[in-house]
Amino acid sequence: MHYRGVLDETGLKVPVVVSVTDLDFVAPPVIRLVDPGAGSAGQVPHILRSDGTFCYLDGKAIVLDRYKPAETIIQCLERADEVLRDAVRGRLDEDLVGEFGAYWADGTVLIDLPEAFEGDAKIQLLRFDRHSGREEILVSDGASSFLALHKRNGGRDPEGLLCPVIRVPALSFDPKQSWPPKNLAELNTWMTSAAPTAVGAIEKAFARSTGHRQWICLSAPNGRFFVSAEIAKAYRTPELLKNRRSHIGQTLRYIQGAVKISGYVGVPVDEAYVFSRNMGGMTNLAGKKILLIGCGTVGGFLAQQLAQSGAGTGAGKLTLVDNDKLKGANLGRHLLGSPYLDRNKADGCADFLREQLPYLDVTSIPRSIMNDTTVLRRQDLIIDATGEESLSIAINELAVTGRPAFPPVLFGWLEGNGAAAVAVMTGDPGLACFKCLKVELAGVPRFNLIRGDVQVETGRNLACGDAHFIPFPVSRAAVAAGLICDIALDWANGGGGHKWRSLTLDHNRAIQIKDSNPKRIDRCPACDNIE
Structure with a gap:
């Protein structure tokens, strides 16, 4: 079932399509903005630009009542109304920072680095599954524990591509800019205000490496985000990539539109993260x-x-x-x-x-x-x-x-x-x-x-x-x-x-006895007379 109408009828009047595809309401109704930019200067939190789908409700955190479908749909619309008004009026700007990865990523990179790492790292393609030809992109200091797994699964020594990790502030973006950046010119324009310390990092990294592709990592409080830059085929000449490699950064400034940019979101898989993630405030068994x-x-x-x-x-x-x-x-x-x-x-x-x-x-x-x-x-x-x-x-x-x-x-x-x-x-x-x-x-x-x-x-x-x-x-x-x-x-x-x-575990066969701290028994043959 699909319904057309507007959110915030007395104010923004944003046209939407509401799709109710799950009458059990395990998943909430899908709300899609017909014009994702309606009522705003551009992108606002919780809206996915690709198709205008509006993220207004965490379906895992709120239980919807399947026995009251009409009231449930109204509840969802009222919630969407509230979220959209707050988003457009800038009350949810922090949400945009938190959701930055959703607007950035073309893929993911596994990160086997300490959270505070800064400096030169390496990008490698590794095989985690011996039965599959699929390779995972992993960044590390070049000596990751996953290398042993890669070789165990038949992988050869992987080539390591330079990937400088640069500390930057929490990342967001200006809705008035073209987003996401698709070439080096757009990337540098965005980084000038969002991450000024990283401006020119791609060009410098190209000068220190080989090949026509280069990576950098922007390490921010709201995540670690990767930039993959690829020089267009027409410019991949020996003159540029080899003879003038030390000056390649200067040349790239004149052909920024020919350097394609892709964004990747980092997913931590380092030892400290993996073994602390589920522990809450508890100490794990590391070091024992x-x-x-x-x-x-x-x-x-x-x-x-x-x-x-x-x-x-x-x-x-x-x-x-x-x-x-x-x-x-x-x-x-x-x-x-x-x-x-x-x-x-x-x-x-x-x-x-x-x-x-x-x-x-x-x-x-x-x-x-x-x-x-x-x-x-x-x-x-x-x-x-x-x-x-x-x-x-x-x-x-x-x-x-x-x-x-x-x-x-x-x-x-x-x-x-x-x-x-x-x-x-x-x-x-x-x-x-x-x-x-x-x-x-x-x-x-x-x-x-x-x-x-x-x-x-x-x-x-x-x-x-x-x-x-x-x-x-x-x-x-x-x-x-x-x-x-x-x-x-x-x-x-x-x-x-x-x-x-x-x-x-079987109450027909066993009884429940309260947990305790039982005292030693003097007549125990093991600990009797042991001080």
């Missing part, structure tokens, strides 16, 4: 030496979550340990898929993480941790996600007898058939160690989550080489990994929160 024992069902997902939380970055290190190989029976609930069959799980997970996050310093130990326990003492945090009680008891013994020099140990596992996830942080001598949670091996756990009449189901399938397993859905493993990761993040942020936590 973390050892994860067990890269199975729970540990595989946990390895990925730890890495995405910054483990293995910022001079930190993530070490993965497992002595088992990935089998066909594991595919239904493991992080890794068929390309990793018959590979050691620790090696496979480390390889997978390097592919996903090339910044990581991640190593693997494809054998039992008990073969070399000295590595444990070199960590800031040890995580045991094996779910193997005998191994956990052995690690706990090393931790308790090694205090206070031994790092804290975080244990995590699933109870029953994934009926509950449990995690406990140990290391505080006044609180429970792992063995304090079940003093007698054949006894009742201190926190008995599983209901008394529930029997743990096991499976046996020798044909798959999987002699014994406990069935539970993959969702339970992912939840357990998340619980353990949360406690690791709390540790990195000062150790707040309860040390023992659980999540009940």
